[in-house]
Amino acid sequence: MTERTTEQAPSRSSQDETSAAGSATIDTVTAPDPARERSQGSPIRGRGERIFRGLTSGSGLLVVAAVAAIGLFLLVQAVPSLLANNANFFTSPVFDTRDAANLNFGIRDLLVVTLLSSLFALLIAMPVAMGIALFLTQYTPRRISRPFAYIIDLLAAVPSIIYGLWGIAVLAPALLPIAEWLQGNLGWFFLFAPGNLPVLTGTIFTGGVVLAVMILPIITAVTREVFSQTPRFHIEAAQALGATRWEVIRMAVLPYGRSGYIAGSMLGLGRALGETIAVLIVIRAATTPSNFSLFDGGYTFASLIASAASEFSQPLPTGAYIAAGLVLFVLTFVVNAIARVVAGGKVNG
Amino acid sequence: MAKRLDLKDVDIYYGDFHAVAGVNLSVAPRSVTSFIGPSGCGKSTVLRTLNRMHEEIPGARVDGEVLLDGEDIYDRGADAVAVRRTIGMVFQRPNPFPTMSIRDNVVAGLKLAGVRDKKKLDEVCEASLRGANLWKEVSGRLDKPGGGLSGGQQQRLCIARAIAVAPDVLLMDEPCSALDPISTLAIEDLIADLKKDYTIVIVTHNMQQAARVSDQTAFFNLEATGKPGKLVEIDDTEKIFSNPKEQATEDYISGRFG
Numbered sequence: 291m292t293e294r295t296t297e298q299a300p301s302r303s304s305q306d307e308t309s310a311a312g313s314a315t316i317d318t319v320t321a322p323d324p325a326r327e328r329s330q331g332s333p334i335r336g337r338g339e340r341i342f343r344g345l346t347s348g349s350g351l352l353v354v355a356a357v358a359a360i361g362l363f364l365l366v367q368a369v370p371s372l373l374a375n376n377a378n379f380f381t382s383p384v385f386d387t388r389d390a391a392n393l394n395f396g397i398r399d400l401l402v403v404t405l406l407s408s409l410f411a412l413l414i415a416m417p418v419a420m421g422i423a424l425f426l427t428q429y430t431p432r433r434i435s436r437p438f439a440y441i442i443d444l445l446a447a448v449p450s451i452i453y454g455l456w457g458i459a460v461l462a463p464a465l466l467p468i469a470e471w472l473q474g475n476l477g478w479f480f481l482f483a484p485g486n487l488p489v490l491t492g493t494i495f496t497g498g499v500v501l502a503v504m505i506l507p508i509i510t511a512v513t514r515e516v517f518s519q520t521p522r523f524h525i526e527a528a529q530a531l532g533a534t535r536w537e538v539i540r541m542a543v544l545p546y547g548r549s550g551y552i553a554g555s556m557l558g559l560g561r562a563l564g565e566t567i568a569v570l571i572v573i574r575a576a577t578t579p580s581n582f583s584l585f586d587g588g589y590t591f592a593s594l595i596a597s598a599a600s601e602f603s604q605p606l607p608t609g610a611y612i613a614a615g616l617v618l619f620v621l622t623f624v625v626n627a628i629a630r631v632v633a634g635g636k637v638n639g
Numbered sequence: 640m641a642k643r644l645d646l647k648d649v650d651i652y653y654g655d656f657h658a659v660a661g662v663n664l665s666v667a668p669r670s671v672t673s674f675i676g677p678s679g680c681g682k683s684t685v686l687r688t689l690n691r692m693h694e695e696i697p698g699a700r701v702d703g704e705v706l707l708d709g710e711d712i713y714d715r716g717a718d719a720v721a722v723r724r725t726i727g728m729v730f731q732r733p734n735p736f737p738t739m740s741i742r743d744n745v746v747a748g749l750k751l752a753g754v755r756d757k758k759k760l761d762e763v764c765e766a767s768l769r770g771a772n773l774w775k776e777v778s779g780r781l782d783k784p785g786g787g788l789s790g791g792q793q794q795r796l797c798i799a800r801a802i803a804v805a806p807d808v809l810l811m812d813e814p815c816s817a818l819d820p821i822s823t824l825a826i827e828d829l830i831a832d833l834k835k836d837y838t839i840v841i842v843t844h845n846m847q848q849a850a851r852v853s854d855q856t857a858f859f860n861l862e863a864t865g866k867p868g869k870l871v872e873i874d875d876t877e878k879i880f881s882n883p884k885e886q887a888t889e890d891y892i893s894g895r896f897g
């Protein structure tokens with residue numbers, strides 16, 4: 291027994307570096323000896339392991355390569371247009387590509403509208419998702435929480451276009467009184483100051499609420515999952531000290547689930563940043579630059595690109611939109627990186 | 640303040656499963672009682688009914704009376720949370736709050752009870768850590784997370800946390816089963832020490848440990864799988880280990896079991 295294992299150890303480690311042909315020879319060497327029947331499985335298992343490892347690292351590399359290729363594609367397409375641009379790409383609020391010989395495009399307002407609507411959505415969705423996840427995992431028996439969770443998940447299956455229609459037809463008028471109140475009473479604060487739209491519907495405010503509903507299921511699902519995995523012995527530690535239900539949550543559930551909650555929220559933010567059709571329908575276009583207010587209109591990166599997609603015929607104007615897409619692409623990476631820092635490594639165990 | 644415990648005709652259920660039947664026993668204040676018996680006979684189950692942790696399991700319930708100085712902790716007016724604040728528990732697996740600092744771990748129970756005075760908290764923290772024989776090892780790093788201690792240190796931290804609230808009774812479920820012999824001895828010494836102030840009930844699989852630390856020993860047994868566990872006998876530890884009344888006890892402690 292010991293003899294076999296010591297014998298195999300070097301051969302297996304050498305297999306790691308050798309090719310498939312190398313392991314085949316090892317197979318034929320071991321197979322004929324009946325006394326080694328039990329060790330015979332090992333090279334085969336070794337090969338299986340190697341194939342598996344090859345597949346996993348291969349697919350990992352493939353993903354990285356695909357992401358790099360997408361980035362490169364965007365960059366290559368964008369550079370000629372960026373060189374031909376007559377406006378400052380980062381600070382100009384206009385995005386005018388009607389004349390291919392005189393491109394004037396900048397992303398200032400796209401960035402403002404994208405970030406404002408997404409962060410506002412996150413601000414609404416995060417506490418709500420936390421509340422739902424706590425309610426489902428800590429306050430309700432499984433029998434009730436299952437169907438309830440299912441309904442939340444169902445929200446994720448509703449097509450974006452439906453959210454867009456609902457947002458503009460139902461939600462926008464319903465939010466009007468709130469928007470009016472906010473602007474009337476808190477208008478001195480830049481976020482609630484009058485925006486660049488003549489009305490208070492179809493604003494970033496409306497769009498943010500729609501986005502909040504759209505990203506709620508993913509944040510809730512992730513948060514619910516991590517909360518439900520809080521180790522029993524952490525919970526019992528708190529209970530045995532005489533913690534009430536809320537205190538158990540504070541002492542055991544939240545510290546354990548914190549990083550998962552943040553990760554889930556960042557997934558949601560990623561979705562909000564890239565959401566296209568609902569935003570395109572809900573948020574009205576504006577003719578003047580953004581005032582950094584929630585009651586502004588305008589385009590996000592995604593909605594602008596989608597709105598212009600039917601006119602992508604000439605390479606230079608198209609490249610301008612691709613440059614905008616590239617910024618969105620980078621933005622999502624930055625969001626992910628920040629999330630990682632905030633989540634602070636791993637879940638405690 | 641150490642208090643006495645009396646169990647009267649206690650039956651314990653997990654849903655439809657009758658786990659433990661007809662337990663009657665008394666625990667005197669400032670004494671150590673150990674529960675011994677084969678795996679699955681219901682020692683932990685009985686222990687967890689003593690501070691109402693049992694009912695946290697869905698469908699679990701308890702019949703009969705558990706009297707703490709004559710007052711039924713299962714009385715309609717009694718509150719499980721309040722009961723647990725006066726009956727502390729140490730678990731088999733050390734379970735400090737991993738991200739909380741050592742200091743916050745120790746005073747977690749006091750904070751729950753609403754103590755905010757920093758000086759008082761620091762005093763209790765030091766006294767409890769000294770009581771749990773851990774002060775010397777951690778006094779320099781009270782702000783470090785509790786999850787960063789060794790297993791034995793974590794268990795003593797959990798004991799410090801349990802005694803910080805000065806409970807009436809201290810329950811311990813196999814507190815040494817994950818520890819090395821030296822930590823085990825440290826904890827046994829600690830139990831002998833704590834006996835001066837607390838009523839202690841300890842579950843253990845280690846017969847020598849039961850013999851070393853406890854004044855009285857309760858032997859639980861299971862007639863057959865699926866049947867409820869029963870208290871076979873309870874007596875002075877010396878008697879149980881030298882001259883038990885029941886044959887089953889004799890068989891178990893002499894290793895002739897099953």
Ligand SMILES: Nc1ncnc2c1ncn2[C@@H]1O[C@H](COP(=O)(O)OP(=O)(O)OP(=O)(O)O)[C@@H](O)[C@H]1O
Pocket residue numbers: 653656658676677678679680681682683684685696868
């Ligand atoms: N959460 C639970 N749900 C249902 N049945 C349970 C649960 N916990 C324990 N039981 C059952 O109750 C009986 C007693 O279990 P208990 O954990 O009290 O045994 P024990 O004497 O502490 O055993 P051990 O020495 O292995 O810790 C066992 O039959 C067990 O399967």
Ligand SMILES: [Mg+2]
Pocket residue numbers: 682683684812842
């Ligand atoms: Mg047990």
